[in-house]
Amino acid sequence: MPLFDPRGRVRRIWLVGTAAVVLIVWSAIVLNTRADASEPPGTPPASSAPVAQAGRFAWPLTPRPKVTRNFEPPETPYGPGHRGVDLEASPGQQVLAADMGVVVFAGQVAGRGVIALDHDGGLHTTYLPVTPTVTVGDQVYRSQPLGTVVPGHPGCPVPACLHWGARRGAEYVDPLALVGTPSRVRLKPWAEGP
Incomplete structure (x- = not known):
């Protein structure tokens, strides 16, 4: 992609934005999974x-x-x-x-x-x-x-x-x-x- 191409610039912004959203969602999923996994065996359900x-x-x-x-x-x-x-x-x-x-x-x-x-x-x-x-x-x-x-x-x-x-x-x-x-x-x- 040439640096001066306006469509290329839009694509780069879209790719960076999409990557940021994917990383945020992935981090939230990983942290939630780790929190659930930290409960010891035999722990009663939260309810x-x-x-x-x-x-x-x-x-x-x-x-x-x-x-x-x-x-x-x-x-x-x-x-x-x-x-x-x-x-x-x-x-x-x-x-x-x-x-x-x-x-x-x-x-x-x-x-x-x-x-x-x-x-x-x-x-x-x-x-x-x-x-x-x-x-x-x-x-x-x-x-x-x-x-x-x-x-x-x-x-x-x-x-x-x-x-x-x-x-x-x-x-x-x-x-x-x-x-x-x-x-x-x-x-x-x-x-x-x-």
């Missing part, structure tokens, strides 16, 4: 698991629970705060894995049952107070039962609450952001006065 609408993770209780206390990040690593959220529950209610992962702890801490999971991407979630039905090393899938809620969480305004925590590395994160509904952020006044 059987409670799934969050906006986030990557599912709620650890079903039906969707009421939040009785929001996440309040500490200002310093060892400062006061609330490093998770408290969710209204019933004594004996099943606690579900928020996403697939590996059980890294299932036992007692200070007289309360605790379950801890490691997830892809360096995320770590905790659930307490619970009676665990899983053991360390178990691989769990999204919405798999982990144990049952036990009453006695301090500050719980109802018969039982599940404290659900999350952190990435050493940084605590709002678990509600994992399901697409982060806690309200409250701004504090400046320390300096006028």
